[in-house]
Amino acid sequence: MRLYEYQAKARLAAAGVPVLPGRLCETPEAATAAAAALGGPVVVKAQVLAGGRGKAGGIRMAADPTEAAAHADELLGRPLLGLTVGRVWLEPRAEVLRELYLGYVLDADACQVLFLLGPGGVDVESHPEAVWRAPVDRTMGLPAFVVRDALLALGLPQDLARPLHEVAVALLALFWETSATLVEINPLADTPTGLVALDARLVVDEGAIEQAPGLAELVREGAEEFADEWVKLTLGFDYVEIDPEGDIGLLTTGAGLTMTVIDLITHLGGRPINFADVRTGSMGRDPTRLTWMLDRLTRRPTLRAVLVNVFAGITNLEEFAHALLTALAGYPALRQSVVVRATGTGFDGARALWEVAGIRVTEDLDEAIELVLQARRRAETPHTPTLLSEPPGG
Amino acid sequence: MSILVDSSSRIIVQGVTGSAATLHARLMLQEGTPLVGGVAPGRGGSQVHGLPVFDTVRAAVAATNAETSLILLPARYAREAILEAIWGGIRLIVCVSEGVPIHDMLLVRERLDAAGCRLIGPNCPGLLTPGRARVGIAPARAFRPGSVGVISRSGTLGYEISLRLTRAGLGQSTFCGIGGDPIKGSSFRDLLPLFAEDAETRAVVLCGEIGGTDEEQAAECIAVGGLAGKPAVAFIAGRSAPPERRMGHAGAIIAGAVGTWAGKVEALAAAGVAIADRPADVPDLVRTALDRASGSG
Numbered sequence: 044m045r046l047y048e049y050q051a052k053a054r055l056a057a058a059g060v061p062v063l064p065g066r067l068c069e070t071p072e073a074a075t076a077a078a079a080a081l082g083g084p085v086v087v088k089a090q091v092l093a094g095g096r097g098k099a100g101g102i103r104m105a106a107d108p109t110e111a112a113a114h115a116d117e118l119l120g121r122p123l124l125g126l127t128v129g130r131v132w133l134e135p136r137a138e139v140l141r142e143l144y145l146g147y148v149l150d151a152d153a154c155q156v157l158f159l160l161g162p163g164g165v166d167v168e169s170h171p172e173a174v175w176r177a178p179v180d181r182t183m184g185l186p187a188f189v190v191r192d193a194l195l196a197l198g199l200p201q202d203l204a205r206p207l208h209e210v211a212v213a214l215l216a217l218f219w220e221t222s223a224t225l226v227e228i229n230p231l232a233d234t235p236t237g238l239v240a241l242d243a244r245l246v247v248d249e250g251a252i253e254q255a256p257g258l259a260e261l262v263r264e265g266a267e268e269f270a271d272e273w274v275k276l277t278l279g280f281d282y283v284e285i286d287p288e289g290d291i292g293l294l295t296t297g298a299g300l301t302m303t304v305i306d307l308i309t310h311l312g313g314r315p316i317n318f319a320d321v322r323t324g325s326m327g328r329d330p331t332r333l334t335w336m337l338d339r340l341t342r343r344p345t346l347r348a349v350l351v352n353v354f355a356g357i358t359n360l361e362e363f364a365h366a367l368l369t370a371l372a373g374y375p376a377l378r379q380s381v382v383v384r385a386t387g388t389g390f391d392g393a394r395a396l397w398e399v400a401g402i403r404v405t406e407d408l409d410e411a412i413e414l415v416l417q418a419r420r421r422a423e424t425p426h427t428p429t430l431l432s433e434p435p436g437g
Numbered sequence: 438m439s440i441l442v443d444s445s446s447r448i449i450v451q452g453v454t455g456s457a458a459t460l461h462a463r464l465m466l467q468e469g470t471p472l473v474g475g476v477a478p479g480r481g482g483s484q485v486h487g488l489p490v491f492d493t494v495r496a497a498v499a500a501t502n503a504e505t506s507l508i509l510l511p512a513r514y515a516r517e518a519i520l521e522a523i524w525g526g527i528r529l530i531v532c533v534s535e536g537v538p539i540h541d542m543l544l545v546r547e548r549l550d551a552a553g554c555r556l557i558g559p560n561c562p563g564l565l566t567p568g569r570a571r572v573g574i575a576p577a578r579a580f581r582p583g584s585v586g587v588i589s590r591s592g593t594l595g596y597e598i599s600l601r602l603t604r605a606g607l608g609q610s611t612f613c614g615i616g617g618d619p620i621k622g623s624s625f626r627d628l629l630p631l632f633a634e635d636a637e638t639r640a641v642v643l644c645g646e647i648g649g650t651d652e653e654q655a656a657e658c659i660a661v662g663g664l665a666g667k668p669a670v671a672f673i674a675g676r677s678a679p680p681e682r683r684m685g686h687a688g689a690i691i692a693g694a695v696g697t698w699a700g701k702v703e704a705l706a707a708a709g710v711a712i713a714d715r716p717a718d719v720p721d722l723v724r725t726a727l728d729r730a731s732g733s734g
Contacts, residue, residue, distance in 0.1 A: 149539065149543075149619075149620075151539075151619040151620050151649060151650075151688075152649075152650050152654070154542075154543060154546045154547075154620055155543070156543070168693045168694060181543075181544075219540070222538055222539065222540050224539060224619075248538055248539040248540065248687075249683070249687070250512065250536045250537060250538050250539060250687055251538035251539065251540065251541075254538065271682065271683065281684075281685040283682050283683070283684065283685075285678075285679050285682070296593065297591065297592065297593025297594065298591055298593070298617055298646075298684055298685025298686045298689060299589070299590060299591020299592070299593055299594030299595070299617070299644065299646050299674045299685075299686070299689075300591060300593035300594045300596075300597055300674075301593075301684075301685065302591075302594075302646055302647070302674035302675040302678055302684050302685075302689070303594055303597070303672075303674040303716060305677050305678070306674060306675070306676045306677045306715075307715060309676075309677040310676075310677075310715075318678075318682075318684050318685065320685040354576075354593050354596050354597060355576070356562070356574055356575065356576040356592070356593075356596065357457070357460075357574060386600075387576060387578075388576075408597065408716070409717055
């Protein structure tokens with residue numbers, strides 16, 4: 044899970060890494076006030092979870108509060124790098140003498156954490172050779188000699204060693220504390236008053252969110268900004284909207300199998316709206332997850348059909364059948380466009396229940412995909428009742 | 438034959454008194470898996486489905502000579518359970534738990550390597566040698582004994598492909614669910630040499646997905662003879678997955694240029710692995726590969 048720049052910087056500051064004072068703004072008026080409060084020229088930075096903001100025009104210099112408001116006005120609410128800018132972050136412009144790249148990354152392949160140092164502004168992905176790296180030993184931490192050797196290798200002056208080591212140690216502590224998989228300061232600027240992080244990127248392990256202080260709250264309060272993580276944390280399953288203008292909703296279980304279903308449907312011309320791993324094994328008869336998904340899916344006017352896929356290992360399909368029927372009861376117009384593929388424990392009883400309810404059922408995945416594509420085509424013909432949720436009272 | 442688990446295994450279940458563990462212990466016993474005991478702190482001396490329960494792994498190993506352990510516990514207990522298994526003398530650990538923190542796995546991997554102990558998982562369905570032993574939660578009915586080794590990151594995709602192989606008369610020697618996490622106990626490359634050495638295994642199917650570098654490592658392993666020339670077929674899920682979005686599994690995320698479908702398929706194909714476009718194509722590709730292998734004297 045990636046944090047916004049302003050959130051990452053807040054954590055850097057709390058860990059003792061120097062950052063600039065900044066203000067978060069959601070309106071041009073707030074930007075005017077913020078720029079005035081910060082004083083002098085400021086940088087207006089769009090807050091989106093994507094790299095390359097600078098090149099895309101999402102980071103702009105403002106000489107005064109009026110210009111700051113103008114930039115904010117141009118950025119807020121508009122698309123940037125495929126995302127919508129909800130907030131901008133304002134900071135005073137710093138006097139930069141030199142820029143560095145400093146970070147820690149989890150190298151899953153080698154099962155270790157790497158310390159990274161390089162020239163500022165470097166695109167680590169396209170120029171990995173420009174970055175000096177060394178494995179971090181959890182018991183040894185980051186000794187100063189590692190920093191000195193890094194500076195030597197990069198041809199950078201040794202007088203950076205002491206301040207850089209201080210920042211690097213604080214950053215490493217943050218990496219462990221937040222269960223991070225990546226923390227990056229690019230650029231870490233050397234200024235007349237010392238080193239300061241001009242940008243910060245922090246990616247944390249969602250599996251450890253509840254242990255890392257403050258992160259669970261971030262997700263709980265960010266149902267829109269951290270939508271995928273929010274569902275996982277609060278509802279206990281996975282739902283990722285991949286195509287809001289798609290036509291097929293997936294109520295499916297199993298991550299790899301759902302990815303496969305998405306591939307197969309896409310190949311045959313369908314447009315899945317979502318990825319899901321419902322984890323039916325932990326549902327029993329409780330329809331909550333299914334109802335939540337149907338509610339989301341039926342808000343998409345382009346929805347035409349729904350595919351349910353459960354390869355039951357732990358799941359008892361009869362229990363699941365009850366849950367599905369309960370959930371579908373709230374969307375009567377949807378029933379004729381639902382295709383169920385199920386196989387495994389309790390299948391016979393489940394099929395009986397579904398057939399009585401008039402829902403198409405098959406044990407074969409390829410057949411189910413064919414059937415859901417047919418349902419989708421049928422739903423495109425005129426005079427087909429809308430699949431959108433019925434308003435109360437019909 | 439098979440790899441890692443068979444009728445001669447001696448298997449304990451850690452967390453045996455939990456509801457999932459109790460259910461699966463019963464099923465495993467019904468299927469003939471050689472379970473010899475369970476571990477539940479404070480419940481030593483009791484029984485679950487006739488299995489003796491011990492307070493610690495060390496006590497269980499001392500009493501039963503177990504060398505294999507199945508961990509069916511919530512993720513927050515997984516690290517300690519794995520460490521206890523190593524401490525207690527277990528040689529092969531299967532951890533099904535989903536949601537084990539990545540930093541926990543860093544620590545665990547260090548200890549495993551130091552002890553020379555093998556871990557399968559976490560976040561996986563475990564191992565299944567059809568007809569002989571199930572160490573995990575894979576549904577036995579999808580499998581039957583045969584000569585195809587299957588290694589899968591995804592449980593459900595692994596079941597789906599195995600079911601198709603079974604229906605096509607191509608049974609499995611051993612099914613290995615290696616799990617969906619970025620740091621795992623064993624990856625494809627750790628298990629391919631075992632299949633290479635197993636006389637019963639004549640071909641291997643790899644079920645991969647986007648994210649990470651497991652498949653690329655597998656390709657490297659195969660290219661330098663890690664599979665001893667036995668044929669391999671792969672299906673990789675996530676061709677249509679959007680970048681930078683996590684598809685359920687902790688490790689299933691395309692990050693920049695790392696973990697793309699195209700990169701994996703390219704690497705595997707270059708190593709001579711036949712790539713299936715769809716699960717439906719896997720059995721035919723396996724059959725063709727087996728015919729070719731037996732045809733060449």
